[in-house]
Amino acid sequence: MSRASGRHVLERPRGRSRLWTATVVALASALTLGSAQAYAEPSDEQPHTMAVSLAPSGATFTSAYAPSRNYAQYDVLVATSNAYSVYLTFDTSEIPEDAAITSASLKMSVRSAATDRPGLAVRAVPSTWQPYEVTGANRPQATGARLNSTATAVPGQTLETTLATSSVTVGGPTSFEVIYEVHAAGIFFDKSGAKAPTLTLTYTTPSEPDAGSTGTATVQPAPTPTATATAQPTPTATAQPTPTPTVTAQPTPTATAQPTPTPTPTVTEQPTSTGASLPFQVAQTGEAKVFAHYFPPYPISIDNKAPESDYYARNYLSPSGESGRHAAYGGLLRDRPEGRTPISGDYRLVDMQTEVQQAAEAGVDGFFIDILSLSGSNWDRSLLLADAAEDYGHGFVVSPQLDMTTSTGRASAATIAARVAELVSKPSAYRLPDGRPVVSAFKAEAKSVDWWRSVLSELERRGLDVAFVPTFLNASESNMAAFAPISYAQGVWGTRNPGNITAAPNYAARAHGLGVKWVAPVAVQDERPNQAVYQEAANLETLRASWERAIGDGADMVQLITWNDYSENTQFAPSEAHGDAFLDVNGYYLTQFKSGSAPAITGDALYVTHRTQFVDAKQQLGTSLMRLMSSGTTSTKPRDTVEVQTFLTAAATVTVSIGSTTHTYSAPEGVYAKTFPLALGRVSVTASRSGARIATAVSQEPVVANPLVQDLQYVAVSSR
Numbered sequence: 001m002s003r004a005s006g007r008h009v010l011e012r013p014r015g016r017s018r019l020w021t022a023t024v025v026a027l028a029s030a031l032t033l034g035s036a037q038a039y040a041e042p043s044d045e046q047p048h049t050m051a052v053s054l055a056p057s058g059a060t061f062t063s064a065y066a067p068s069r070n071y072a073q074y075d076v077l078v079a080t081s082n083a084y085s086v087y088l089t090f091d092t093s094e095i096p097e098d099a100a101i102t103s104a105s106l107k108m109s110v111r112s113a114a115t116d117r118p119g120l121a122v123r124a125v126p127s128t129w130q131p132y133e134v135t136g137a138n139r140p141q142a143t144g145a146r147l148n149s150t151a152t153a154v155p156g157q158t159l160e161t162t163l164a165t166s167s168v169t170v171g172g173p174t175s176f177e178v179i180y181e182v183h184a185a186g187i188f189f190d191k192s193g194a195k196a197p198t199l200t201l202t203y204t205t206p207s208e209p210d211a212g213s214t215g216t217a218t219v220q221p222a223p224t225p226t227a228t229a230t231a232q233p234t235p236t237a238t239a240q241p242t243p244t245p246t247v248t249a250q251p252t253p254t255a256t257a258q259p260t261p262t263p264t265p266t267v268t269e270q271p272t273s274t275g276a277s278l279p280f281q282v283a284q285t286g287e288a289k290v291f292a293h294y295f296p297p298y299p300i301s302i303d304n305k306a307p308e309s310d311y312y313a314r315n316y317l318s319p320s321g322e323s324g325r326h327a328a329y330g331g332l333l334r335d336r337p338e339g340r341t342p343i344s345g346d347y348r349l350v351d352m353q354t355e356v357q358q359a360a361e362a363g364v365d366g367f368f369i370d371i372l373s374l375s376g377s378n379w380d381r382s383l384l385l386a387d388a389a390e391d392y393g394h395g396f397v398v399s400p401q402l403d404m405t406t407s408t409g410r411a412s413a414a415t416i417a418a419r420v421a422e423l424v425s426k427p428s429a430y431r432l433p434d435g436r437p438v439v440s441a442f443k444a445e446a447k448s449v450d451w452w453r454s455v456l457s458e459l460e461r462r463g464l465d466v467a468f469v470p471t472f473l474n475a476s477e478s479n480m481a482a483f484a485p486i487s488y489a490q491g492v493w494g495t496r497n498p499g500n501i502t503a504a505p506n507y508a509a510r511a512h513g514l515g516v517k518w519v520a521p522v523a524v525q526d527e528r529p530n531q532a533v534y535q536e537a538a539n540l541e542t543l544r545a546s547w548e549r550a551i552g553d554g555a556d557m558v559q560l561i562t563w564n565d566y567s568e569n570t571q572f573a574p575s576e577a578h579g580d581a582f583l584d585v586n587g588y589y590l591t592q593f594k595s596g597s598a599p600a601i602t603g604d605a606l607y608v609t610h611r612t613q614f615v616d617a618k619q620q621l622g623t624s625l626m627r628l629m630s631s632g633t634t635s636t637k638p639r640d641t642v643e644v645q646t647f648l649t650a651a652a653t654v655t656v657s658i659g660s661t662t663h664t665y666s667a668p669e670g671v672y673a674k675t676f677p678l679a680l681g682r683v684s685v686t687a688s689r690s691g692a693r694i695a696t697a698v699s700q701e702p703v704v705a706n707p708l709v710q711d712l713q714y715v716a717v718s719s720r
Contacts, residue, residue: 067136109195114186286594307339330709352388366397389428397430417458444470491519496526520555539643547589581716
C-alpha cells in the first residue's frame with residue numbers, strides 16, 4: 001500500500017482499470033469507529049451512493065500562550081475556548097468532481113477533558129496552511145458560523161458531530177478549526193493511529209464506478225510528524241511510545257527537517273569552533289526573579305577527598321555503598337556533582353562559594369534552601385550557604401524553605417521562628433523592596449493555615465514581618481484560596497514530564513485572581529531509584545515545556561527544581577552526567593523570562609541528550625526497578641530517543657551518529673531541536689557550514705544493552 005500526502009491510496013489490481021479511491025459502503029454496517037478501511041460496493045439504484053472515511057492529511061494545534069510555537073510533532077491535539085485551537089485538513093481530491101456531498105460527520109477520540117459540558121465548535125478555515133509551519137501567530141482564521149451539531153467530550157469515548165455538507169470541498173483539501181467553547185475545558189484528543197480524527201462523507205455520483213472498483217480502500221492514518229521549527233520552549237503533550245525523528249523548537253517556522261537521512265556530506269577539516277562561550281548572553285538581572293531549590297545533603301564534596309574515592313564514589317554511587325543499604329536498587333545515586341581535587345582551608349565554605357558563583361553566572365538570583373532540620377549538618381550547611389552568598393555579593397540571595405515533610409515540620413512554632421530569624425538576619429537573606437524577608441515552605445498544606453498563622457505571629461513577636469511563600473504539592477483551588485490571606489506569593493512543586501506540564505491549569509491566573517504572585521516550577525527531569533519511580537522527561541522537552549508555561553502564563557517568579565537534589569536526579573547544577581549543558585540551555589529561556597524577549601544567538605553550539613540504556617533494559621545488579629511515576633492520560637509515555645538542540649547563527653548541516661547509524665539534516669538559524677531513535681553504541685554530533693566544521697559534541701556515555709544498574713536519567717553533552 002502506498003502513501004501520498006497522507007491521503008488514502010488504493011492498489012491497482014493487475015489487469016484491471018484504475019480503482020476508485022472513494023469507497024462504496026452499506027451504510028448500516030460498513031463504517032465502524034477506528035476502522036482503517038472503508039468498503040466499496042456499487043448500488044443498484046441511481047444515483048450511486050458512495051461513502052468514504054478519511055484520516056487527516058495534516059493535524060496540529062496552536063497556543064495563544066506561545067504564538068511563535070509549532071506543535072505538529074506531538075501525538076495529541078489540545079482544544080480550549082481561547083488558548084488552544086486544533087487544525088485539521090482532509091484531502092478530498094479523490095472524490096469525483098461531479099459528486100454531491102449528502103452527509104458529513106467528524107469523529108475525534110477524547111483522551112481527557114476537564115469539563116462535562118458540551119462545547120465542541122468546528123469552523124471552516126482556508127486550506128493554505130502547513131502542519132509544520134502553522135503557529136498561533138499565523139494560524140488560519142476561521143470563517144463563517146459553526147458548522148457542527150452540539151457535542152460533548154467524554155474521556156475515553158469518541159466524540160462524533162454532524163457537519164454542514166457545504167463545509168466540504170470536493171476535489172481538494174478541506175480544513176477545519178476545532179475549539180471547545182467552555183472556559184478551561186482542557187480537551188485532549190488523540191491524533192494518530194486507529195484513534196485519529198476521521199471525516200466521514202457520503203455522496204452521490206451521476207455515473208457508475210469503474211467495473212473493477214469492488215476492492216477495498218485503506219484509509220491511511222495521519223502521517224507521523226518529523227520536523228518543526230519553533231521559537232520558545234516546547235510544550236509537549238504526550239510523547240510517542242515508538243520514537244520517530246521529531247523536531248521541536250525554533251525561530252524559522254518555515255524550516256522543515258529532512259525526514260529521510262541523506263548521505264553524510266564531505267566535510268573539509270578546519271579548525272573546530274567548540275563554542276567555548278555561550279551562544280547567547282544570559283540575563284543576570286531582571287524584575288522577574290529566578291530561584292533554585294538548594295538541597296543541603298549534596299554539596300560539591302562531603303569529605304574533601306579525590307572524586308574517585310570520596311563519599312559519593314564509595315557510598316552513594318556504589319551498589320554496595322553504605323553497608324549495602326541501597327543494594328536493591330543499585331546504589332542511592334546515578335549522578336554526582338562535578339568532582340574536584342582536595343583543597344586546603346575551609347573547603348565547605350569554598351565549595352558553597354563555588355555553587356553560588358555557578359548559579360549566579362547562569363542567571364539564577366538566589367537559592368530557596370530546603371530546611372530539612374533545625375540543627376545538625378544540614379542546618380549548618382544552610383547557614384554556611386548564606387555566608388557564601390554574602391561573600392560572593394552581586395545581589396545573590398538566599399531564602400529558607402521550611403520542609404514540612406521532615407523534622408522541621410514537627411518542630412514547634414516558637415522553635416521554627418527562632419531558626420528562621422537566625423537565617424533571615426544574614427545580609428544575604430532575600431528581602432522585598434519594602435524590607436520584608438521572604439520565607440517559603442515546601443508542602444505548606446501539610447499544616448493548617450491557623451498553624452502557619454501561629455508561626456508568622458511568633459516571627460512578628462521577634463520584629464519580623466515576613467512575606468510568606470507557600471509551595472504546594474497539591475495546588476488545588478481550595479488550598480490556594482485558603483492560604484491566600486497569609487501569602488505574598490504561592491508556588492507548586494509541579495511535575496517533570498511535558499505532557500502533564502502542558503495539561504496543567506493556569507495556576508498563575510488563579511494566584512493573580514486571589515491577589516498573590518505566582519512562582520512557577522521549572523525542571524529538567526526526575527529519576528528516583530530509591531523510590532522506584534521516574535518521569536519521562538522526553539530529553540529536554542520538560543525543560544522547554546516548563547519555561548513555556550512560566551512565560552506564557554505570566555508567572556512572577558520561577559523556582560528551578562532543583563539545584564542539586566541528586567537523590568531525585570532533578571539537578572541543574574554542573575554534574576558528572578551533564579556538565580553545564582542543562583544550565584546552558586536553561587539560560588536561554590531564563591533570559592527570555594527575565595527580559596521579555598529571547599536573546600540573540602551570537603555563536604554556534606550543539607547540545608545532545610540521551611539515555612545510556614533503553615527504557616526496558618534489564619539491570620545486572622539490584623532487584624528493584626523504577627516504574628513510571630505519572631500514568632494519567634496526559635502523562636508523557638516512555639521513549640528511547642537522542643535529541644540534538646542547536647543554537648546557530650546561520651543554517652548548518654548537522655550529522656548525528658548513533659551507534660552504527662548516521663542521520664543528516666539541515667538545521668535552521670536560531671534555536672532548533674530534533675530527535676532520533678536511540679541505538680546501541682556511541683553518540684556524536686557535528687555541525688558544518690559551507691564545508692567547514694563549526695561545532696562537535698561527543699558523548700562519553702555509550703548506550704549499552706545490559707546495564708549494571710537501571711539508570712533512566714538523560715545524560716547531556718555540548719560542543720562547549
